[in-house]
Amino acid sequence: MRGLPSAAMLLAVFTGSLALAQGDGRRSGYQDMGPALQKMQDDDTANPAMLFVQAGETLWNEKAGTAGKSCADCHNDAIVSMKGVAARYPAVAGETGKPVDLEGRINLCRATYQQAPALAPESDDLLALSTYVALQSRGQPVAPPNDLQLAALRAKGAGIYRQRQGQLNLSCANCHDDNPEKKLAGATIPQGHPTGYPIYRLEWQTLGSLKRRLRNCVVGLRAEPWPYDADEYLALESYLMERARGMAMDAPAVRP
Amino acid sequence: MANVLVSAPKTAKKGQVVEIKALIMHVMETGFRPGTNGRIIPRNIIQDFSATWNGREIFRMKMSPAIAANPFVSFSAVASESGTIAFRWSGDEGFLAEHQVAITVT
Numbered sequence: 546m547r548g549l550p551s552a553a554m555l556l557a558v559f560t561g562s563l564a565l566a567q568g569d570g571r572r573s574g575y576q577d578m579g580p581a582l583q584k585m586q587d588d589d590t591a592n593p594a595m596l597f598v599q600a601g602e603t604l605w606n607e608k609a610g611t612a613g614k615s616c617a618d619c620h621n622d623a624i625v626s627m628k629g630v631a632a633r634y635p636a637v638a639g640e641t642g643k644p645v646d647l648e649g650r651i652n653l654c655r656a657t658y659q660q661a662p663a664l665a666p667e668s669d670d671l672l673a674l675s676t677y678v679a680l681q682s683r684g685q686p687v688a689p690p691n692d693l694q695l696a697a698l699r700a701k702g703a704g705i706y707r708q709r710q711g712q713l714n715l716s717c718a719n720c721h722d723d724n725p726e727k728k729l730a731g732a733t734i735p736q737g738h739p740t741g742y743p744i745y746r747l748e749w750q751t752l753g754s755l756k757r758r759l760r761n762c763v764v765g766l767r768a769e770p771w772p773y774d775a776d777e778y779l780a781l782e783s784y785l786m787e788r789a790r791g792m793a794m795d796a797p798a799v800r801p
Numbered sequence: 802m803a804n805v806l807v808s809a810p811k812t813a814k815k816g817q818v819v820e821i822k823a824l825i826m827h828v829m830e831t832g833f834r835p836g837t838n839g840r841i842i843p844r845n846i847i848q849d850f851s852a853t854w855n856g857r858e859i860f861r862m863k864m865s866p867a868i869a870a871n872p873f874v875s876f877s878a879v880a881s882e883s884g885t886i887a888f889r890w891s892g893d894e895g896f897l898a899e900h901q902v903a904i905t906v907t
Contacts, residue, residue, distance in 0.1 A: 591875075
């Protein structure tokens with residue numbers, strides 16, 4: 546008899562964690578963090594990424610380039626116009642007919658409409674703007690667009706994801722598909738769903754893009770990371786977003 | 802102007818304990834790390850943080866190189882009178898940031 550209540554409780558805990566997860570076994574990195582970090586992410590006055598959001602909001606309304614236009618001059622209020630946008634990228638840009646990620650889209654806007662120089666990868670301004678845009682997709686489901694060009698890119702990304710590389714001779718899938726929730730040294734291996742980018746990573750002590758995270762993983766495999774403008778990142782990003790389709794965005798996330 | 806995020810209640814009852822949270826963007830460079838050129842990056846930290854309530858000091862802390870970037874400080878105070886809570890961060894390389902919030906105590 547004594548076993549019964551504890552079994553019921555276990556069941557309650559189990560269904561509780563299932564409700565948190567997608568129901569199909571997919572888990573956001575958020576669910577693999579300790580309660581302290583989850584609280585840090587949830588509290589907008591404690592989440593350091595909100596400092597970048599604040600800077601991003603200023604940049605959004607600031608005129609830039611020789612065209613003398615701000616983001617707001619075309620897109621108006623980001624809270625309305627940017628809702629769900631980060632959840633759709635990488636996407637094909639109408640101007641060039643080529644796929645871009647969110648950072649690439651921002652720089653394309655700068656070049657085309659603001660006639661301003663591109664912001665450097667991982668620069669504070671680019672991260673601030675992309676975080677401000679990503680925040681507007683909080684809680685929205687990841688929804689990559691259906692596009693033939695993107696499908697080809699995703700297929701390429703899926704190939705890279707399963708390709709062993711580096712001196713350690715490991716693929717992304719070896720960790721994130723075969724061994725998630727297990728430990729790599731002290732850290733929990735997440736399933737690798739990019740729902741919270743740009744993330745404030747405590748190890749970096751700053752904000753970083755998905756590209757930085759991918760470079761970090763590649764260096765961890767003791768492989769040489771591709772140059773910043775390489776298509777491989779776009780391919781991997783597209784594949785990972787497709788893999789996370791339907792999961793809720795939680796950007797800007799805090800991660801260990 | 803430095804990028805600051807402060808959270809404090811706008812209103813409080815007299816004698817109530819209120820929680821105050823202050824977050825600031827700062828690199829908190831330790832002074833021990835070599836840069837890409839192999840030379841030590843000079844120390845650049847916030848050394849001192851203080852908060853005053855209508856001019857009276859309610860909180861002060863000395864910061865060290867061991868404190869992470871973008872320091873977050875949370876503390877509590879007893880609401881005594883309406884007025885302003887002022888925050889001040891100062892540190893290396895002439896760093897100075899100030900921020901104020903208003904609070905009404907009833």
